[in-house]
Amino acid sequence: xxxxxxxxxxxxxxxxxxxxxxxxxxxxxxxxxxxxxxxxxxxxxxxxxxxxxxxxxxxxxxxxxxxxxxxxxxxxxxxxxxxxxxxxxxxxxxxxxxxxxxxxxxxxxxxxxxxxxxxxxxxxxxxxxxxxxxxxxxxxxxxxxxxxxxxxxxxxxxxxxxxxxxxxxxxxxxxxxxxxxxxxxxxxxxxxxxxxxxxxxxxxxxxxxxxxxxxxxxxxxxxxxxxxxxxxxxxxxxxxxxxxxxxxxxxxxxxxxxxxxxxxxxxxxxxxxxxxxxxxxxxxxxxxxxxxxxxxxxxxxxxxxxxxxxxxxxxxxxxxxxxxxxxxxxxxxxxxxxxxxxxxxxxxxxxxxxxxxxxxxxxxxxxxxxxxxxxxxxxxxxxxxxxxxxxxxxxxxxxxxxxxxxxxxxxxxxxxxxxxxxxxxxxxxxxxxxxxxxxxxxxxxxxxxxxxxxxxxxxxxxxxxxxxxxxxxxxxxxxxxxxxxxxxxxxxxxxxxxxxxxxxx
Amino acid sequence: xxxxxxxxxxxxxxxxxxxxxxxxxxxxxxxxxxxxxxxxxxxxxxxxxxxxxxxxxxxxxxxxxxxxxxxxxxxxxxxxxxxxxxxxxxxxxxxxx
Numbered sequence: 001x002x003x004x005x006x007x008x009x010x011x012x013x014x015x016x017x018x019x020x021x022x023x024x025x026x027x028x029x030x031x032x033x034x035x036x037x038x039x040x041x042x043x044x045x046x047x048x049x050x051x052x053x054x055x056x057x058x059x060x061x062x063x064x065x066x067x068x069x070x071x072x073x074x075x076x077x078x079x080x081x082x083x084x085x086x087x088x089x090x091x092x093x094x095x096x097x098x099x100x101x102x103x104x105x106x107x108x109x110x111x112x113x114x115x116x117x118x119x120x121x122x123x124x125x126x127x128x129x130x131x132x133x134x135x136x137x138x139x140x141x142x143x144x145x146x147x148x149x150x151x152x153x154x155x156x157x158x159x160x161x162x163x164x165x166x167x168x169x170x171x172x173x174x175x176x177x178x179x180x181x182x183x184x185x186x187x188x189x190x191x192x193x194x195x196x197x198x199x200x201x202x203x204x205x206x207x208x209x210x211x212x213x214x215x216x217x218x219x220x221x222x223x224x225x226x227x228x229x230x231x232x233x234x235x236x237x238x239x240x241x242x243x244x245x246x247x248x249x250x251x252x253x254x255x256x257x258x259x260x261x262x263x264x265x266x267x268x269x270x271x272x273x274x275x276x277x278x279x280x281x282x283x284x285x286x287x288x289x290x291x292x293x294x295x296x297x298x299x300x301x302x303x304x305x306x307x308x309x310x311x312x313x314x315x316x317x318x319x320x321x322x323x324x325x326x327x328x329x330x331x332x333x334x335x336x337x338x339x340x341x342x343x344x345x346x347x348x349x350x351x352x353x354x355x356x357x358x359x360x361x362x363x364x365x366x367x368x369x370x371x372x373x374x375x376x377x378x379x380x381x382x383x384x385x386x387x388x389x390x391x392x393x394x395x396x397x398x399x400x401x402x403x404x405x406x407x408x409x410x411x412x413x414x415x416x417x418x419x420x421x422x423x424x425x426x427x428x429x430x431x432x433x434x435x436x437x438x439x440x441x442x443x444x445x446x447x448x449x450x451x452x453x454x455x456x457x458x459x460x461x462x463x464x465x466x467x468x469x470x471x472x473x474x475x476x477x478x479x480x481x482x483x484x485x486x487x488x489x490x491x492x493x494x495x496x497x498x499x500x501x502x503x504x505x
Numbered sequence: 506x507x508x509x510x511x512x513x514x515x516x517x518x519x520x521x522x523x524x525x526x527x528x529x530x531x532x533x534x535x536x537x538x539x540x541x542x543x544x545x546x547x548x549x550x551x552x553x554x555x556x557x558x559x560x561x562x563x564x565x566x567x568x569x570x571x572x573x574x575x576x577x578x579x580x581x582x583x584x585x586x587x588x589x590x591x592x593x594x595x596x597x598x599x600x601x602x
Contacts, residue, residue: 100582201558215557241570245559324541335518342519344595349588356598361521373520374530378537380518381506394544396554401547403561436536452558477562 003028004171005500008072008228011174015061015071022061022071026054026123029073033125033172039148039157041166043078044086045126053123056111060121069235070121074109075173077164078127079134080219081208082106085124089210090142090163091132093347093367103208104240105177105219109232120235125173129163132369133338134181134212136160137441139188140432141371148428149192150501151467155425158188164222165192169501175223175232179209181216182326183420183445186457189222190420190470193459195487195497196222197229200477201452202247204233205240213333214245216326216449225497226458226487230255233480250478257485262308271308272489278304279314279413284444290423296461296469297419300490304417307489314409314416318402322447325402327439328382328395329450334372335379341367374435403451406476415486416474419444420457424467444472454480458487459496468496506534 003011003025014020030047050073057071081087081099088094102110112119131141139147139162147162149155150170157166161178165188168176178185180198189196197220204219211217221232230253239249261272268274280301285294305311343349343363350362368376382391409416421441431438448455453474460471475483491497506514511531515522522530555561580593589596 097586100579100585245557247559318547321544321547324544327537328541328544339519343588344597345583346586347588353598356600357519358521359598360519364519365521368520370530373518373522374533374537376518376520377511377514377530377534381510381514381534381538382541384514384517390545391541393554394547394549396556397549397552398544398547400552400555400561401549403555403558434536435533436540439537439540450558451561 004032004174006174007225008069008174008223008231009225011072012068016066022054022057022123023051025071026050026073026125029125029173036170036172038153039150039166039170039172040129040145041147041163041170041172042075042126043088043090043129043144043163046085049084050123050125053111057121057123060112067120068231069109072122073125073174074122074232075125075128075164075167075176076106077161077176077178078130079179079210080106080177081210082124082127085127087127087210089133090130090144091367091369091372092143093341095348097346099208101208104205104238104242105236106208108238109177109235128161128167128176131160131162132372133210133334134160134179134184134217135334135371135375137183137187137438138426138431139163140428141369143369146428149425151193151425152465154427155467156191156428158191158425160184161222162188165189165194168192168194168222168224171500175221175228177219177236178222179217179219180449181212181330182449183442185220185222186420186445186455186470186472187442189457191425191468193468193496193499193501194222195224195226195229195456195458196220197233197456197480197483198448198454199233199237199480200454202245203237203480205238205243205246207240207242211337213330214337215333216330218449226484226491227255227258229456230258230481230484252481254481254484257481258488260485262485268308273304273486274308276304276309276415276486277413278309278311279409279416280311281314281316281319281409281416281418283316283319284418288422288443289419290463292463293419293421293423293469297417297471300460300471301417303490303493304486307493312413314412316405316409316447318398318405319443319447321398322402322450323439323443325395325398325450326442326446327378328391329399331375331379332383332392333379335376335383338368338372338376343367371435399450402447406447406451406453410476415483418472418474420470420472421445424463424465424469448474453477454483456483456487458490460494461496506531506538
């Protein structure tokens with residue numbers, strides 16, 4: 001059985017029917033991870049710990065106390081701290097670091113125990129590679145080497161959750177967690193042919209997520225289908241008193257609308273999305289968008305129309321400004337968050353130094369990579385006296401305009417549809433020397449993080465070089481279940497999400 | 506941003522960058538700031554800054570918990586990752602001569 005080709009929704013049924021045990025499934029994926037090292041998708045794997053968890057999951061299944069996810073393996077982005085596995089955020093600064101506790105996302109999904117009685121019972125396969133401290137759009141900024149794209153190993157997997165994306169696309173994990181600060185779930189999902197969702201800010205606890213930009217970071221699932229993402233997101237999200245920005249727990253089942261038509265109890269089964277108004281922002285289809293991406297996204301829009309949706313044009317006039325606003329606010333928050341890495345309590349400490357200040361400087365200079373240093377410098381600069389008003393405050397004011405533009409658009413439509421990125425994955429090294437060129441690739445994803453809105457990436461085609469293309473669905477606050485419904489209905493009528501990466505298979 | 510600004514910012518960032526590194530990184534930072542300059546053309550008079558996305562949606566009252574001890578002592582576990590430690594304390598270079 002090719003378990004790696006199966007969505008987790010079907011894997012759960014096989015586990016419940018005792019067609020396979022969690023130990024067998026886990027060993028299957030561990031073998032694939034061993035054979036698929038060339039993708040550089042994982043940073044830490046510990047087979048005996050995974051199998052120990054799988055054995056516990058099998059006992060839960062045998063006692064008939066299992067839930068929808070019990071026994072299913074999952075890979076965690078290395079930005080989540082985990083007991084047992086190393087947690088490095090792909091930085092030399094945290095080389096070998098072992099956390100004494102689990103991130104809330106990890107414990108929500110993990111095997112239940114005394115500390116964590118409500119764990120979903122999933123088995124941790126290991127920690128996936130990423131851009132260092134989640135800073136990057138290509139996964140070339142990891143201190144442990146770039147992740148390769150399973151569709152073509154000469155291309156980037158996308159960042160910063162590129163290891164999670166490559167792991168699922170190459171069949172080294174059935175599903176994975178990621179985080180999205182400016183597009184880091186959606187863009188690698190698009191580049192690797194996966195479905196991924198960044199939920200509304202505050203839905204998922206950030207406790208135990210190694211912080212990059214706290215007002216933008218949000219965790220979410222990356223899998224093969226919208227249904228898989230709904231299953232994982234339902235288990236990931238919860239109110240967490242340890243995260244003061246965590247929202248009250250709605251106890252939502254994000255999959256509750258999947259099989260419903262848009263208008264409840266509609267009799268028109270041929271048009272399940274009748275009543276849905278899809279807004280196409282004209283700024284998302286302007287200059288800079290690759291023709292093949294535009295064609296694929298337009299074809300997806302037509303497919304939604306055939307399912308009953310109405311297409312209208314909307315405007316998000318400040319889209320272009322989301323790049324400068326993001327690249328002021330995110331570095332500003334990063335410069336503050338990363339000040340904790342000083343070589344005193346954890347992390348890298350330089351061998352030789354003159355005094356305390358010199359120890360801080362040498363430890364940080366040796367520990368951080370080039371992109372991280374660049375963002376710390378930018379962040380420190382924009383927060384300096386004399387520049388604060390012109391850069392940081394101005395960016396926060398434009399952030400308000402960007403958030404308001406979305407609300408104006410949502411008065412006319414239910415969801416917004418556009419591309420995830422201006423083009424497909426690029427060749428390794430192609431943009432590494434020009435950070436600004438790389439930043440421009442985030443143009444369609446940044447604005448939703450600035451506004452805190454939910455948004456997802458759904459496979460919608462391939463270019464002539466057989467590289468995946470993703471479409472982006474953006475919803476209003478707390479509309480994740482509706483976004484997943486639209487994506488699921490699209491996936492019931494398309495097969496882009498079912499295609500396997502030929503190199504990864 | 507000029508080279509002397511750069512050295513001041515590097516110092517404030519607690520980063521130790523050589524003259525050669527500074528000269529290599531400075532053009533990249535200047536390119537970032539050229540991009541950022543686009544913001545200056547936007548009229549934001551009368552607008553309040555938005556520091557946090559959820560504040561756009563609703564005023565979040567600061568969540569309060571009851572004033573009770575909830576954490577147990579994790580000192581031993583927390584010290585395990587310390588680069589230098591003695592008797593349960595973090596060791597740093599001498600700061601008072």
